[in-house]
Amino acid sequence: MDAFRTLAGGSRFDRKRFQSDIGHFQVAKQDPVASTSTLPTELDFFGVAQPAAAEPGAASDPKAAKKERKRKRASEAAKTDAAAVVAAPVDLAALARKHKIKLTGLDLPDPVPSVEAVIERAVAAGSARADVEALVRNWRAIGMKDPTGVQMAAWGTMLANRDILACAPTGSGKTFSFILPLLALLPRSLAASSPATLSSTASSSAPLRPRAVIIEPTRELAMQVLREARRLAGDAGWKVAVLGEEGVGVQAKKEGKKKGKKGKKGKKAADVADAVGAVEGEADHADAPEQAAEVSEGGEKADASYDGPIDILITTPLRLVFALKASTVPLSTTSHLILDEADKLFELNFLEQTDEILAACSKDRPAEAGDVRKGMFSATMPSSVEELAKGVMAGAGGGMVRAIVGHKEAATATIDQSLSFVNTEDHKLLSLRSLITSGQFTPPVLIFVQSIQRAKELANELIFDGINADAIHADRTSEERDQVVARFAEGKVWCLICTDVMARGVDFKGVKLVINYDFPQSAMSYIHRIGRTGRAGKAGRAVTFFTKADAGHLKTIVNVMRASGCAVPDWMLALPNPSQDAKKALKLRPIGRKDIARTSGSGVPEHGEGEEGKKKGGKKGGEGKRRKRERVMGGKEGLFKRRKEDEKGATASGKKGKKDQADGERPVKKAKREITLDE
Template sequence: MDIFRTLAGGGTRFDKRRFQNDLKIFGGADEASTSSTSVSSRQASSGKHKRAAADSARSTKSASNGAKVIVPDGLDFFGSAAKAKSTTSAIEREERLSNKKGKRKAAEVESDNTESDSDEEEEGCTDEPPVTKANLSAFLKKHKLKTKGTDVPLPMASWAELESRFSVSPWLRNNLKKYGWEVPTAIQKGAMPVILADRDLLAGAPTGSGKTLAFLLPLLHHLRAPNKKENFRAVIVSPTRELAQQIYEQLKRLSEGRNFRICVLTKTADASAVAKGDDIRKRKKFDILITTPLRLVHAVEKEEADLSNVRHLVLDEADRLLEEGFLEQTDSILAACSHPELRKALFSATLPAGVEEMAKTFMVDECRVIVGTKDSATETIQQELQFVGSEDGKLHALRSLIQEGGLKPPVLLFVQSIDRAKDLFHELVYDGLHVDVIHSDRPKLQREGVISAFKRGDVWVLICTELMARGIDFRGVQLVINYDFPQSVQSYIHRIGRTGRAGRQGRAITYFTKEDAIHLKTVVNVMRQSGCDVPQWMLELKNPNKKERKKLKQKAPERKEIRTSAASSVGRRLANKKRDMVAASKRRKVEDDNKGTTSGNRA
């Protein structure tokens, strides 16, 4: 690899001819020869004559004569000193290989910096034998799959079975290959055959494990092709508009070339750009509807949307949709989907017992597919608990992490309320961080702008509430910090699940105070199930009782205002002073304009 080409990736040119003697320290005589034929010939002759002396002395003089230079390990940043004989042909071979890989990954670049839950391959063999009743037990154990139900369809071992077992159209296979889905993940292997077999499904898998693709592909298979005569044939419900938009983006990639008519219905828009700006009442003929629950309920009540023809209903983040805040809306949606052949699929990273019991009341002969341990986090996340004493200690711990170099962007920082998100933003913005905040009080356009800036890398630290804890996949999030202790085990799993996605490594730090200690064991249990090292004293903590868990889930504890830094207080006062000056200037201008208008009327 040409390390100077890598260093100059931003467009800077490196003059190898001018710095040829320095270049040979890293690349050897052969690499230097690519910059000048005449120089290399002189180096070759002199290098041969002086090689013995150079090897014994290991001096800088040996470098100027084309001999191999031994660089200390601490200075050999690129591992190139031991490879001084690497030739131009080796570099060319690597470039050719890189070009081939580049073509295969071109689609990933087009899809910006965010991908849905299933955008990476699962590690493992790509040519596993098909699953039979004989090897089923071993297959389930290998992939940590648990299935339950009557005649549950056998899992699939590879994408090849889509055609051989289910006659999935070749265009779907082609789109899988085009966008880099080369190997199905565990949840895809277990859940897809159930939906393809036209069965109701209750599925649970860790965050970032590929749940979105697990229901999108079977859904497109059942729809076959666009149908201009029928109304909505499939509905996907998600708790947030951001997740709805993300599902839409992945669906467009997977359905590329088929012209399915897809409508995104959220609180702030009747239809997405797919509807070309038309009012939904004028364009009811869509194949697929992606929506948030409240907006869909309003559309049904106003007779803007007719769900009587829906054959496939997917509840993404089902645990949230079946909680008190969304339960009534979800019931209304289920009642509106009145087709006798309706099939339902529920997906979530966490499946509390109450949610499962509720789901069974409206599902028919359902199959249950779980990956790993129920209510567990992915094993690729390094989870840490940090005692900070009090609320003031949180900000001190965070600033210490920044100064020690432990805050490696991109970072998501979770707090329990909108007010605390604003307070923390006002503290950190004066620390020189590229920080921003996102919450439901901000307008849709502002939220979209913040998300785009975070994807581009313009924002390093994004402060957020529970809004961003579910489903949203920012590619490459290095660190998640729970500034405020999560209110439930489900909240904790969804929060930290924004990192360590699709097999990548991630880190999650949770701050806790003396007031949070009573609920500490809920997080400790998740850490233990995920294989994290937990101190013995934490394992011996008492589990909070049902009443305590319910109380915390319903109402967040009152916390002290986030404001400890004198420096940031000064900065805040300056900002407020500037704001007041601008406001006063505007008032004076308005008053002057009013006076001018009054005098003009008198004249």
């Protein structure tokens, strides 16, 4: 190759005038030195030396040799670019502005820009490189991409061994923001059992000593976090479990199963306490220890107990308090404590239990164990909760780190929020039916109401209208709630009517529409309700019904909509803000509403049923409507009773029907009811 021509490309020279200078760049064809030189490929810029092990045909083909040289240069350039990208410094300030991350505190740790950067951070914190690399591979294997804003902030803070108070919008990935650093900081267990299946052992005398504990307000949310944690851990060897499930934390059964009304009552009360923490008043905390003992001895899951290492233990507050009193789960050696939905756990209904858990972390704690690192996460974080957090969390060195992603009291921008005026309670059901007939009712749909009774009534009305609906609330057992959630996830239930029990944290895939049938009692309740849609960057829609009675609190929701970037009419912005006393009164006691069946429903509830039924009886002709409704729907319980019979088999009504057939009584009436239902 003419080296001078290569260097002088694009320029014109007088070759005759500068012939002597050009000669310095020419290589003699018969130069023995040039012909025997063996320059490395990296230094052979002009292709002077031939490859030592080249094939006979390759040296004689200049085009093939040229392509080979181009391929090698491209490969070397790609390696150089990749190394430059890895070594290139990240503009953390620009990264924080892009993801709207606001960090407050002393000696703030840098956010983690990528999941690969977790490796070096975790190794610097004392973790094994092989464990963290396996975790990063699992992250990519399950289809996760770059971390979100709250994940960047939480990963950097927790890997720096600091306490964190994080507030981020719903659907922003808060679960993985504390699951991944916990797994990265905890060495893998040496037991050979699979993390997806906890095997039982013969002895359960030794107490469980989890290295990290995650507190969730409801059992449904605890089971969801368990699924996500096991999905991320994969088969790498970490042990994650829920207290009270799969025999974890359950004492070995010494006596036979207790039967009777007392055992059933205790089991139901404990389920209700787990679900709502006595928010709606069904659970009796005075008898809580006895109820827990009855569940552990008489429940179906008490047959096998698990005795082995636990890396991460997920639990509800009440179950953990019972375990602490029974000395089955001490927290003296626990290194990390995570409070998910922290604002809920610091409310009056959970505050006493949360205090007991925090006190147990420092009780009989050895000096070599160090302080417990704490983390609090939620989509809403009132100032009162922040003040409590400052007294609970200290962190290492610089104190607590406060991480706010986006606006503190706003929903995600991917949700299209709207308000619908329905005048009175009588028009709510008509407005809902109008949404259905106009094609705006796009399943799967979540509908929120303010009480258990209203959830039952609305579910019956929608079923009567031909909508495949179901209800989930604290009156149902944990098994029934699991079945309803599974049916909704499988698409067998199109519309799920919920109370605020399901408003927090639960991730229903693909929910396109959320309807607030009853006006939310606070801005936090509204944010968590509509946060069930528009998750992980997907679009969603939220419709809120409001009546004249709700007009005084409308500005609370309008402020959230404006902070979220939604278009709000000027007349709504001009509304006065409700007073603090009015907000507290609404939060403690919701507005009294007429029974749904008394509005535009298909019938009237019995005397003594519902909220208004306790004060007065049905209207004239209501009794006949109620009986007609019961005859069509299959009894007072509606289709729920029939569905329960189909799923569980022999129920009280089924046994009674068999007894009647054996005695030769009422076989015709039962057959007539089945024919009516089929029609």
